[in-house]
Amino acid sequence: MATAQPNLFSFPSTDALAEQLRPYVLRAQNAALSRHDSFRIAVSGGSLPTVLARALLAPSNGSPEDTPQFAKWHIFFADERAVPLDHDDSNYRLLKDELLSKIPAELGAPVVHPIDADHVNDDDPQELADLYQEDLMRLFAAKDSVKLPIFDLILLGCGPDGHTCSLFPGHELLREKDSWVAAETNSPKPPPKRITLTLPVVTSALNVAFVATGAGKKDILKAIFDHEEGRDLPSALVNQGGGDKVSWFTDHPAVDGVSFPRRGSL
Numbered sequence: 683m684a685t686a687q688p689n690l691f692s693f694p695s696t697d698a699l700a701e702q703l704r705p706y707v708l709r710a711q712n713a714a715l716s717r718h719d720s721f722r723i724a725v726s727g728g729s730l731p732t733v734l735a736r737a738l739l740a741p742s743n744g745s746p747e748d749t750p751q752f753a754k755w756h757i758f759f760a761d762e763r764a765v766p767l768d769h770d771d772s773n774y775r776l777l778k779d780e781l782l783s784k785i786p787a788e789l790g791a792p793v794v795h796p797i798d799a800d801h802v803n804d805d806d807p808q809e810l811a812d813l814y815q816e817d818l819m820r821l822f823a824a825k826d827s828v829k830l831p832i833f834d835l836i837l838l839g840c841g842p843d844g845h846t847c848s849l850f851p852g853h854e855l856l857r858e859k860d861s862w863v864a865a866e867t868n869s870p871k872p873p874p875k876r877i878t879l880t881l882p883v884v885t886s887a888l889n890v891a892f893v894a895t896g897a898g899k900k901d902i903l904k905a906i907f908d909h910e911e912g913r914d915l916p917s918a919l920v921n922q923g924g925g926d927k928v929s930w931f932t933d934h935p936a937v938d939g940v941s942f943p944r945r946g947s948l
């Protein structure tokens with residue numbers, strides 16, 4: 683368990699947040715591309731894709747550092763719902779509508795890793811989870827010694843109950859140690875059948891950023907950053923496991939009244 687504290691950034695508006703999320707993501711991209719030939723990122727659904735699109739589709743200042751090199755991106759999903767890829771509840775569809783379909787051709791196209799559409803109607807989403815794990819293994823487990831995939835960046839949301847990915851409070855999946863991808867059959871938030879990256883995968887990433895905005899997140903953020911009250915919430919477990927690799931991008935209403943020793947500026 684990491685002892686260092688996560689970083690908390692708070693902005694007056696979602697636009698101001700998106701403006702700062704862009705250099706954060708591009709720094710992770712540039713660092714990744716100096717180490718290997720691709721940028722390996724996992725993204726969530728919910729409110730995240732809209733903010734991410736605002737960040738990444740903004741005009742570049744023209745420098746190579748400020749340019750998304752999408753052709754070198756591998757995009758996975760931090761969690762996905764077991765629905766067809768064109769369904770309103772699909773995180774893939776959301777990302778496609780908000781970001782992927784709007785990337786200018788000159789920036790190149792990322793390699794996107796959706797779930798296997800042939801298994802979304804299975805009674806049990808375990809096969810879907812296993813196939814997704816195999817997809818991850820093709821990229822990350824070139825050597826037998828690889829125990830966990832190391833993402834360059836994972837972008838997360840935080841639900842009003844403190845869930846992140848499809849890891850829900852009090853759920854047994856929070857104790858999963860071995861699988862990279864787990865199946866969820868009884869999500870308290872519809873739809874009930876989902877797959878999710880597991881906690882060890884999330885906390886092994888080189889960088890993890892939450893995006894949480896709006897007054898509706900205020901109470902849960904108070905609980906998460908109050909070490910006693912919210913210590914077992916899934917988002918708090920990411921903080922504890924990831925330490926200062928974890929950054930929270932929030933707006934002022936989401937952190938109104940949240941006491942936190944390390945409010946950073948980027």
Ligand SMILES: O=C1O[C@H](COP(=O)(O)O)[C@@H](O)[C@H](O)[C@H]1O
Nearest residue numbers: 726727728729730839840841847
């Ligand atoms: O169900 C989900 O919810 C979370 C949180 O969504 P938000 O709208 O409160 O940001 C999301 O991160 C996750 O990917 C999604 O499947």
